[in-house]
Amino acid sequence: MSEIWVIAEKRGTQIHSSTYELLGKARELAWKRGSSVALALLIQERPTEETFRNLFRGGADRVMIAVDKSFERFDFGPYIRVLKEMVSQRPPEVILAPATTSGRTYMPGLAALLGTGLTADCTGLDIEEGTGNLLQTRPAIGGNIMATIKTPKHRPQMATVRPKTFSPLGEVYRERGEIVDFPVRPELVESPARLLKFDSIGEGEKGVQDAEIIIAGGMGLRRMENMAPIYKLARMINGTVGASRKIVDSKWIGHEAQVGLSGHTVKPKIYIAAGISGAVQHIAGMQTSEFIVAINRDRNAAIFNFADIGLIGDATEILTQLVEAMELEVRK
């Protein structure tokens, strides 16, 4: 029976949440298709029993592990050669991986070696009635269109999926499953690339991509000092500060905070856009947020067309009032 594969994403030796999101989706597709789910994990040391159990609970029937020092940090060559070899031993029907900096790099590499198609940054996956083909839906052209893409004649069908698009399985799938050790031959992981240094961004510093709540500022704040209530609010609710390109270009905040076409795509539970006009390039990065709040002085600002609630007025004043009200709430 043909399998649906998920390639695990890790941070250090921990499995990243995007892996469980994909397992959840793969499980759902497997039920439809009548196939099973396998997880491939390339990692520097053998995972704990608990990790295996979580993967089975999360939707995997089978876990394939390749253990080698070279997997400590992602390196293109070793990854694509090992994955290619795994695929050739037991070719799957579908391969899914998170659209992270590493997933977006090894998936195209692997697709090139396998001579098959790859759909980028999917936000929807389904099985086509009749043919059983994977229907891959992705936003394109700045999020203004949704394209549905098929890989009708080539196998495996490959897709990367934006983190936070799907949800992990709601219930426990199974407690145990098959564990397969993939022997890593030295020539597969030989690499001319040398990692000289790794500077980690401190724990707790959540990037906009991983944020549950984003409070984003735009030029309507008028001055960098007026960002203060945004930072204050972010601290109170463990939110992350985002930005439009204009304030990044004005050096009020670093590029890592930029949301939009040339910044990050985000999908928080709540997105607050304060003093942001709603240019298409900004919208492209945040329109799939679950709930959008816009604060703008101009009632005709485009951002209101993309918001669930809109507050019309001075952004700094409104935010300051909000922060004061929240502080009262804390003291209660």
Added chain:
Amino acid sequence: MRILVLLKQVPDTDEVKLDPENGTMIREGVGTVINPLDLHALESAIRIKESGEHELTVVSMGPPAAEEALREAIAMGADRAVLLTDRKFAGADTWATAKTLSAMIGLEGPYDLILAGEKATDGETGQVGPETGAMLGVPVITYVSRIIEVGEDGIVVEREVEDGRETWKVPYPVLLSVTKNVNEPRLPTLKGKKKARNANIEKMGSEALGLEPSTIGLMGSPTRVVKINTPKLSRQAKLYEGSELIEGIARLKALLKPYLEVNHE
């Protein structure tokens, strides 16, 4: 050293307006430009070229009109430009695009350093760079945010990833894809523009590249776009204005209340 930059020509997004009715991009009358992110790859290449005895080529697969983008690259500082153009290349997905680009590189190569942009502003997959690298069998480093050292025996670069910054050293040949943080692209000079006007843009079609029709363009593409639809973008915002603003702030407060940190001082 031989340096190659992969350049894509894309619709000028600065000119793109959104149709308020259905949220699609209005493309009529929109010009084309070099993919903005590729300018950073080109700038990196020009800086390296200026630091020693290096030859800088730019290549694009595209319609005859892409010649303009290549001329602009010459105006900025590229030595030569190659346009891969053929009706049979039309409709290529990223696999077929990479196949065509790597055929040119295989024929002309080897190139020591190949640079690509992070992604194109239209297709936005970011796949062409790593696919090309894999087809050529060279190391690939993506999301390069800084070029630290261009040495005799290799290049040292920094890449930005989710959990931090990595510094890598890689010997040549290597393919890098760069982000916009890597540098600020220069503008073409008057002298450059003059040179570009008379420059010869070399053209190659599928036969010159020795490519079978079944491996290029739509025919050679494993993926098929089967449906395009325009999501209804607009949400029905409840607006709070004037005297209702208080109510709006209260609603926002209620929305955020569950997220208040318990041990907030």
